[in-house]
Amino acid sequence: MHDRTEGRIIIDDTTLRDGEQTAGVVFSLAEKKSIARLLDAIGVPEIECGIPAMGKEEQASVRALVELGLNARLLTWNRAVVSDIQASLDAGVVAVDISLSVSDIHIEHKLRKDRVWVKEQLKVALGFAKQHGLYVSVGGEDASRADLDFLVELMGIARDLGADRFRFCDTLGILDPLTTYATVRTLRSKVPDLDLEVHTHNDLGMATANAIAGIRAGARFVNTTVNGLGERAGNAALEEVVMALKHACGLDPGVDTRRFVELSQLVGRASCRPVPPWKAVVGERVFAVESGLHADGVLKYPGNYEGFDPAEVGLDRLMVLGKHSGGHGLRHRLATLDIALPEGEEQRVLKMVRRRSQELKRPLSDGDLRVLMAECCHAA
Ligand SMILES: [Zn+2]
Numbered sequence: 375m376h377d378r379t380e381g382r383i384i385i386d387d388t389t390l391r392d393g394e395q396t397a398g399v400v401f402s403l404a405e406k407k408s409i410a411r412l413l414d415a416i417g418v419p420e421i422e423c424g425i426p427a428m429g430k431e432e433q434a435s436v437r438a439l440v441e442l443g444l445n446a447r448l449l450t451w452n453r454a455v456v457s458d459i460q461a462s463l464d465a466g467v468v469a470v471d472i473s474l475s476v477s478d479i480h481i482e483h484k485l486r487k488d489r490v491w492v493k494e495q496l497k498v499a500l501g502f503a504k505q506h507g508l509y510v511s512v513g514g515e516d517a518s519r520a521d522l523d524f525l526v527e528l529m530g531i532a533r534d535l536g537a538d539r540f541r542f543c544d545t546l547g548i549l550d551p552l553t554t555y556a557t558v559r560t561l562r563s564k565v566p567d568l569d570l571e572v573h574t575h576n577d578l579g580m581a582t583a584n585a586i587a588g589i590r591a592g593a594r595f596v597n598t599t600v601n602g603l604g605e606r607a608g609n610a611a612l613e614e615v616v617m618a619l620k621h622a623c624g625l626d627p628g629v630d631t632r633r634f635v636e637l638s639q640l641v642g643r644a645s646c647r648p649v650p651p652w653k654a655v656v657g658e659r660v661f662a663v664e665s666g667l668h669a670d671g672v673l674k675y676p677g678n679y680e681g682f683d684p685a686e687v688g689l690d691r692l693m694v695l696g697k698h699s700g701g702h703g704l705r706h707r708l709a710t711l712d713i714a715l716p717e718g719e720e721q722r723v724l725k726m727v728r729r730r731s732q733e734l735k736r737p738l739s740d741g742d743l744r745v746l747m748a749e750c751c752h753a754a
Pocket residue numbers: 392545573575604605
């Protein structure tokens with residue numbers, strides 16, 4: 375396996391684990407393979423691909439993904455329990471996430487244990503994984519509600535026992551970017567010799583923003599899912615995180631973005647969660663232009679109203695003719711259909727376009743426009 379990750383921000387995509395954990399979402403093995411292959415083909419360096427402890431079937435599907443021989447590093451998700459890690463070893467992976475609850479709320483009310491017990495679990499599970507030569511990310515579940523000093527203590531233990539990184543999880547999606555930044559920065563400075571990963575959820579609509587804040591604060595690894603699929607409101611979306619890194623932060627995570635729409639639609643179909651047309655980055659209508667001012671601006675120079683080229687993610691610009699359209703948009707659209715606009719008729723046709731789109735409550739299709747032009751010229 376060659377290392378695609380040197381010096382880069384490393385995307386660990388968990389569509390096949392946290393994504394599949396979305397209530398009601400199940401991928402077939404064939405779908406898992408297609409998704410893993412496409413993630414690998416576009417250069418995603420890590421794929422979290424399942425939970426072998428769930429049973430024989432999941433183990434077999436993880437093994438089938440391992441056997442694809444991808445360049446991406448495959449990780450599995452495990453509780454901090456030796457039998458979970460053994461199941462991952464049996465499935466043939468060489469990298470694991472070992473997750474344990476780290477907030478007092480979880481320790482008291484979910485585990486019904488104490489911090490001492492948590493530290494022991496970590497030592498035993500991590501010790502076992504390292505004895506077997508596994509690459510280990512130690513996952514701090516509910517880390518965003520945990521006591522910071524306790525997190526630092528756990529990270530110290532993890533580092534001393536050979537963990538490769540610590541996953542800071544905002545399991546409930548309750549952080550904002552400023553708090554995420556401050557917390558990750560603190561952890562980074564207190565335990566500078568252990569890499570950090572951020573795992574953010576979208577309950578308050580801030581998963582991507584928090585992931586970016588975590589990276590800016592020094593995390594080198596970031597969890598994503600395609601379309602932001604995941605528990606409850608989902609995770610940080612792969613396509614958003616990558617494009618934000620490129621265009622908002624000037625960082626290149628080395629992913630070929632041109633197949634993002636293809637990937638998004640594949641996961642949309644496999645998860646039976648169709649992608650909303652307005653979905654950031656990959657929604658089919660996020661580059662639709664209707665308003666006269668914007669259409670004029672984009673036609674003169676796309677950079678006037680497009681933050682990046684739609685082709686960069688596999689989308690096309692759509693010039694939509696509707697209630698807000700102006701002369702430029704109309705002339706452009708008629709030209710693409712090879713229909714001549716009779717001299718002095720622009721305002722009358724525009725009026726008809728606006729009225730028709732209000733009646734239809736949608737923009738005009740090519741067919742609508744042909745009919746309208748036939749009527750218009752006939753009437754004229
Ligand atoms: Zn999660």
